[in-house]
Amino acid sequence: xxxxxxxxxxxxxxxxxxxxxxxxxxxxxxxxxxxxxxxxxxxxxxxxxxxxxxxxxxxxxxxxxxxxxxxxxxxxxxxxxxxxxxxxxxxxxxxxxxxxxxxxxxxxxxxxxxxx
Amino acid sequence: xxxxxxxxxxxxxxxxxxxxxxxxxxxxxxxxxxxxxxxxxxxxxxxxxxxxxxxxxxxxxxxxxxxxxxxxxxxxxxxxxxxxxxxxxxxxxxxxxxxxxxxxxxxxxxxxx
Numbered sequence: 001x002x003x004x005x006x007x008x009x010x011x012x013x014x015x016x017x018x019x020x021x022x023x024x025x026x027x028x029x030x031x032x033x034x035x036x037x038x039x040x041x042x043x044x045x046x047x048x049x050x051x052x053x054x055x056x057x058x059x060x061x062x063x064x065x066x067x068x069x070x071x072x073x074x075x076x077x078x079x080x081x082x083x084x085x086x087x088x089x090x091x092x093x094x095x096x097x098x099x100x101x102x103x104x105x106x107x108x109x110x111x112x113x114x115x116x
Numbered sequence: 117x118x119x120x121x122x123x124x125x126x127x128x129x130x131x132x133x134x135x136x137x138x139x140x141x142x143x144x145x146x147x148x149x150x151x152x153x154x155x156x157x158x159x160x161x162x163x164x165x166x167x168x169x170x171x172x173x174x175x176x177x178x179x180x181x182x183x184x185x186x187x188x189x190x191x192x193x194x195x196x197x198x199x200x201x202x203x204x205x206x207x208x209x210x211x212x213x214x215x216x217x218x219x220x221x222x223x224x225x226x227x228x229x
Contacts, residue, residue: 043220108158
């Protein structure tokens with residue numbers, strides 16, 4: 001079955017510290033992978049995506065993620081966290097259903113808190 | 117640049133009442149989606165519309181109906197609201213074809229008493 005697992009429900013880091021949010025997926029073919037961020041009271045915004053090619057992808061707001069096929073992972077990283085990065089982060093996998101219409105499978109999210 | 121606009125932002129209903137959540141996008145996107153977000157359950161797809169004139173069920177369609185009124189608008193209707201439908205609802209759209217980027221509205225917080 002296709003699934004996305006974000007093992008960490010909640011993470012707290014200090015401002016200026018590095019960050020890594022984990023995402024593992026189960027999918028039968030090469031996946032399309034995404035990270036979205038949700039600030040309080042807002043909709044989700046795309047941070048970055050992986051379709052093919054270079055396995056290290058750069059996104060907005062200084063985030064990057066690395067696709068590791070052997071580990072079925074797509075972890076999100078940032079070298080120095082800012083207080084404004086406090087938000088909910090969602091990993092998602094792009095799947096294709098029988099009707100050839102792609103739908104996303106979502107992880108349950110990781111809530112990030114940033115200490116001053 | 118309005119993007120995806122959802123109305124209303126907040127709504128309180130009594131059990132059994134009906135209502136329609138409105139969604140409109142001004143980006144000429146082909147595909148539109150309705151999700152619900154609940155604590156500990158992430159985002160779950162209710163219905164989607166791959167293109168104008170088509171709609172399909174997602175993971176949790178029971179108790180909902182949708183209408184793709186035109187390319188811009190995709191509404192979600194609760195015919196007889198139940199407390200289990202208390203949730204935050206998000207509309208999203210994407211260009212379609214090979215583009216996977218979803219654009220989200222800011223959500224509707226619905227409480228059913």
